[in-house]
Amino acid sequence: MLDIQNLSVRYRKNLALERASLTIHPQRIVGIIGPNGAGKSTFVKAILDLISYTGTVTYKNKPLKGQMKQVAYVPQRTAVDWDYPATVEDVVMMGRCIHIGWLRWASAKDREIVRESLVRVGMESFADRQIGELSGGQQQRVFIARALAQKADLLFFDEPFVGVDQTSETIIFQIFEELRNEHKTLLVVNHDLGEAVSHYDDILLLKNRVIAFGPRETVFNDENLALAYGGKLSRFVDSDGSTVVLS
Amino acid sequence: MDLVQLLVDPLQYGFMQRALISALLVGTICAITGSYLIVRRLSMLGDAVSRAVMPGLAIAFLLGANIFFGAFIAGVTATGLIGAIHTNSKIKEDTAMGIVFSSFFSLGIILITKIQKDNKIDLNHFLFGNILGVSESDLITTLVISVIVIATISLIYKELLFHSFDPLGAKSVGLPVQALNLVVMSLIAATIVASMQSVGVILVIALMLGPGSTAFLLTKKLKTMMLLSVAVGAVSSTVGLYLSYYLDISSGPAVVMVSTVFFILSFLFSPRQGLLTHFLHKDQDEPSVSGSLPKSAYKP
Amino acid sequence: MFIPKRLLPNFFAPWFALVLGLTLTACGGGSSTEKSTAGESNNNAVGLLDAQAEEFLNSPKPKIAATSTMIADMARVVAGDDFAVFSVLKPGTDPHIYEPKPGDSRVLSKADVIFHNGFNLEPQLVKVINATQNPAPKVPVAEAGGVKPYKMEKAAGLVVADPHAWGSATNGILYVNAITKTLDAKYPDKKAVFDKNATAYRAELTALDRWIRAQIATIPEQTRKLVSSHDAFQYYGRAYGLPVVGSILGVSTEEEPSAQKIAKLIEKVKKEQVGSVFVETSTSPKLLESLARDAGVKVGGTLYSDSLGIAGSPGDTYVKMLVANTRTIVEALGGNYTAFVPPSTNQASK
Numbered sequence A: 001m002l003d004i005q006n007l008s009v010r011y012r013k014n015l016a017l018e019r020a021s022l023t024i025h026p027q028r029i030v031g032i033i034g035p036n037g038a039g040k041s042t043f044v045k046a047i048l049d050l051i052s053y054t055g056t057v058t059y060k061n062k063p064l065k066g067q068m069k070q071v072a073y074v075p076q077r078t079a080v081d082w083d084y085p086a087t088v089e090d091v092v093m094m095g096r097c098i099h100i101g102w103l104r105w106a107s108a109k110d111r112e113i114v115r116e117s118l119v120r121v122g123m124e125s126f127a128d129r130q131i132g133e134l135s136g137g138q139q140q141r142v143f144i145a146r147a148l149a150q151k152a153d154l155l156f157f158d159e160p161f162v163g164v165d166q167t168s169e170t171i172i173f174q175i176f177e178e179l180r181n182e183h184k185t186l187l188v189v190n191h192d193l194g195e196a197v198s199h200y201d202d203i204l205l206l207k208n209r210v211i212a213f214g215p216r217e218t219v220f221n222d223e224n225l226a227l228a229y230g231g232k233l234s235r236f237v238d239s240d241g242s243t244v245v246l247s
Numbered sequence B: 001m002d003l004v005q006l007l008v009d010p011l012q013y014g015f016m017q018r019a020l021i022s023a024l025l026v027g028t029i030c031a032i033t034g035s036y037l038i039v040r041r042l043s044m045l046g047d048a049v050s051r052a053v054m055p056g057l058a059i060a061f062l063l064g065a066n067i068f069f070g071a072f073i074a075g076v077t078a079t080g081l082i083g084a085i086h087t088n089s090k091i092k093e094d095t096a097m098g099i100v101f102s103s104f105f106s107l108g109i110i111l112i113t114k115i116q117k118d119n120k121i122d123l124n125h126f127l128f129g130n131i132l133g134v135s136e137s138d139l140i141t142t143l144v145i146s147v148i149v150i151a152t153i154s155l156i157y158k159e160l161l162f163h164s165f166d167p168l169g170a171k172s173v174g175l176p177v178q179a180l181n182l183v184v185m186s187l188i189a190a191t192i193v194a195s196m197q198s199v200g201v202i203l204v205i206a207l208m209l210g211p212g213s214t215a216f217l218l219t220k221k222l223k224t225m226m227l228l229s230v231a232v233g234a235v236s237s238t239v240g241l242y243l244s245y246y247l248d249i250s251s252g253p254a255v256v257m258v259s260t261v262f263f264i265l266s267f268l269f270s271p272r273q274g275l276l277t278h279f280l281h282k283d284q285d286e287p288s289v290s291g292s293l294p295k296s297a298y299k300p
Numbered sequence C: 001m002f003i004p005k006r007l008l009p010n011f012f013a014p015w016f017a018l019v020l021g022l023t024l025t026a027c028g029g030g031s032s033t034e035k036s037t038a039g040e041s042n043n044n045a046v047g048l049l050d051a052q053a054e055e056f057l058n059s060p061k062p063k064i065a066a067t068s069t070m071i072a073d074m075a076r077v078v079a080g081d082d083f084a085v086f087s088v089l090k091p092g093t094d095p096h097i098y099e100p101k102p103g104d105s106r107v108l109s110k111a112d113v114i115f116h117n118g119f120n121l122e123p124q125l126v127k128v129i130n131a132t133q134n135p136a137p138k139v140p141v142a143e144a145g146g147v148k149p150y151k152m153e154k155a156a157g158l159v160v161a162d163p164h165a166w167g168s169a170t171n172g173i174l175y176v177n178a179i180t181k182t183l184d185a186k187y188p189d190k191k192a193v194f195d196k197n198a199t200a201y202r203a204e205l206t207a208l209d210r211w212i213r214a215q216i217a218t219i220p221e222q223t224r225k226l227v228s229s230h231d232a233f234q235y236y237g238r239a240y241g242l243p244v245v246g247s248i249l250g251v252s253t254e255e256e257p258s259a260q261k262i263a264k265l266i267e268k269v270k271k272e273q274v275g276s277v278f279v280e281t282s283t284s285p286k287l288l289e290s291l292a293r294d295a296g297v298k299v300g301g302t303l304y305s306d307s308l309g310i311a312g313s314p315g316d317t318y319v320k321m322l323v324a325n326t327r328t329i330v331e332a333l334g335g336n337y338t339a340f341v342p343p344s345t346n347q348a349s350k
Helices: A040-047 A064-070 A088-094 A108-120 A136-150 A166-181 A195-199 A222-229 B003-012 B014-039 B043-063 B067-087 B093-119 B123-128 B136-155 B157-165 B167-173 B177-216 B222-247 B251-269 B275-280 C012-028 C051-058 C069-079 C102-110 C123-131 C169-186 C188-217 C234-240 C259-271 C286-295 C318-332
Strands: A002-011 A014-024 A029-033 A054-059 A071-074 A154-158 A185-189 A202-206 A210-215 A234-237 A243-246 C063-066 C084-087 C113-116 C138-140 C151-155 C158-161 C226-230 C244-249 C276-280 C298-303
Touching: A002 A040, A014 A040, A014 A202, A014 A210, A029 A040, A029 A166, A029 A195, A040 A054, A040 A154, A040 A185, A040 A202, A054 A064, A064 A071, A064 B167, A071 A136, A071 B167, A088 A108, A088 A136, A088 B157, A108 A136, A136 A166, A166 A185, A166 A195, A202 A222, A210 A222, B003 B014, B003 B222, B014 B043, B014 B136, B014 B157, B014 B177, B014 B222, B014 B251, B014 C259, B014 C286, B043 B067, B043 B093, B043 B177, B067 B093, B067 B177, B093 B123, B123 B177, B136 B157, B136 B177, B157 B167, B157 B177, B157 B222, B167 B177, B177 B222, B177 B251, B222 B251, B222 C259, B251 B275, C051 C063, C051 C084, C051 C102, C063 C069, C063 C102, C069 C084, C069 C113, C069 C169, C069 C188, C069 C318, C102 C123, C113 C123, C113 C169, C138 C169, C169 C188, C169 C234, C169 C318, C188 C234, C188 C318, C226 C286, C234 C244, C244 C259, C244 C286, C259 C286, C276 C286, C276 C318, C286 C298, C298 C318
Parallel strands: A029 A185, A029 A202, A071 A154, A154 A185, C063 C084, C063 C113, C113 C138, C226 C244, C226 C276, C276 C298
Antiparallel strands: A002 A014, A002 A054, A202 A210, A234 A243, C151 C158
16 A cells, blocks of 8 residues: 655745645556646656655555565656667566675576566567667567566556557556556556546546546546646547547 | 787887786776766766866875875766756756866866976876886786776676666666766776876777777677677777887877777678668668567457 | 765765775875985975065066076076076976966066077977067077087987087086176176186086096996986987987977887897986886886986976086986996095085
8 A cells, every 4th residue: 555645846946746645555557647747757756766855655554765676667768768778688687686686696587587577568579679679569568577577566657658559558558457456556647638547447636736536437527627737628428438538 | 020920029028018908908997887878878977077087186196195086086076066067057967067077177287287297297198198108006006996897897787787777767666876876986987097097088088988889889788788898999909009019109099099990880880770781771671560469468 | 867966875885985995095005106206396386376486576686587497507606696597497397398387478578688498498488488578688598609419300300409418518618608698798797707607617517527527437338328218318428428328208208109119229228238227307207117127127216307406406506417417327337436526616516
């Protein structure tokens, strides 16, 4: 259980995030949505101690800071140098890094775990490819494999669907659901409000503060969206029952 | 004169033997640390630090302290200042670097010029190297530095790989990124000082970036890149030294020119990245994009 | 990026720095530091404002500025106490590569007489001298004194004069002549003083000349050979019968040492069975020490090549410089050294 209390982030005199408090239960896929500049990435980075913040973050009733092995962060694709000389296998092995420990090298067991993780996401035949040679969807799957190899329970994804085609997106959501069913918790920052929203169990709607948090059905209503997006959206229910939001 | 004689002739002199060993060691550690700079996109910082160590050396001389300590402190101070300027103002990083390193460099020149006659050091030796004057104790120091650099990089390789590829991911997993930065910073400063005698402060960055860049265009893994860059660095240093002997030219620049030739070859003819390779194989297939679907996707 | 936000964020970092530093201190400890081998150190290493220059500029006496320490010394002897004499180059400074500072321009623009060596010993300083609007006489002493220079081939057919003429005391006399002539012309009322000082000095130099030749002759022929850092001793060597086998650098220290040259010199040193080689006060000893190791010879001592020593050292006047060099050479190469006794009128050797 991930418990966040009064999380605030200041960025050069502006309050990027104001006193966010919420509890995220295990085995949930949480979509973090909101307009540009709403503090979505900031929220995730603060929890992961990548930026400074005030407030407390606990996991299973102990501070998260001491349990970082349980946390895997998949950064935005733009934050990664795709020319970097690393193969798919290299990247997934990074997930084993903290388990291997200082001053030791990867063992056969680690290599097996890496292989299994790659099989899980269907990328085992790409093991020896340089990561820049992959498509967007494939790259995301490699990062997911890394999180699997790390055996993390808390997975954070920062805009994972940018530059990813529809088919890959579907595949990735399928993997998400499997992971959730295996008792993992996934937090996904997603600035897109399309059909993807229906894949999330819970929604955290942010606009520099928590507008709403809870199961998708309760949070995703006109009122909340208006508060977050300033009334520039319209929703309608499509023929197949899914909600479509237009801005 | 046959090839063997060509190779052996210069080595009958102690000063050439020492020069060669020094060049090999320096070529090796510059290649390794340079590879790291390249993949971390810190080449400019490396350039800045290589010149920023000057005042540290001068002050160390004045105080009778160890020059490596002086260089390290100057390097860390410069890096810290660059960061401070950048985070506390509108000034972008490249400008901050330019300002800091040129002022440190100037300070270094002023100080060294002042103290050089009393300490019998030569500013030119710092700037351009003095590989023909390498003594045995110099060599031992370089050897120790090389061992430290190679050992450290090997021991923390996987952490460095993770951190340099994905700093945010590494930090979120709990890797001590500040410590890693400091360790690498120290290794780079030590490499620069050890390399000064070979190519001098001005050109050491060339020796760091040249072999690494050559290897970068030829490999897909960091480990391979580092090993290949070491090979290129070592060969360039050796060939450069021999060329300087037979053609009676300055050795530091000769080494840099040789490594540049290697780079040009790699740039043009690299199997995957080469400019001419692409040109000559215009209709080579694009790598396949679809890949296999995950097993779990086959759901009813 | 790479920017450390906090200075000591992690316990690991300072430990690593400490360990690295201690390791390097233990083994490296200033191995590339070359402290003055002759035990001379000017404690005013980082002096901000040159007190001597200020004193010179504020002096009520007529001012003589000289570029080199040797010429300044000679000028002092000839001119006597009624003149302020200042040397732009400090003891131990290499004139070939010296970069002038603004303070030098100040001094040179206020001097009443300027003496420099000539034959391109101090290229940068000569530029500065010519650039001042000072109407004072600017005398290239070696050239004005009529020294016949030896020619050196600098590089690829370029022939230059070897400027180190003061190595021979006979040339020293020519220097003194030039200095005296200039001072006589500018201050005719003091002519008697100059002439008296110059005559005594010339006598001393003549005695010195004879003495050096005799001293060098005590060195056995097979060891009577000179190798030094740069080619500064042609005049000394040829005047006194000490063949110069070679040097690492040529006539000017501006050039880069070449591996070929060092290799050839090592061969020559071994072949000619040179006994000892000599480092100098104004250049870095590293290359010569390296060569000595490779050729299996000792470093016999330090010579004053382009500069006098600091006040209080064995070579702090022109006469003492030649004496000290001779002593170093004679003792290192196996000759019999006997001290120099200047002629009875002692005024010149202050």
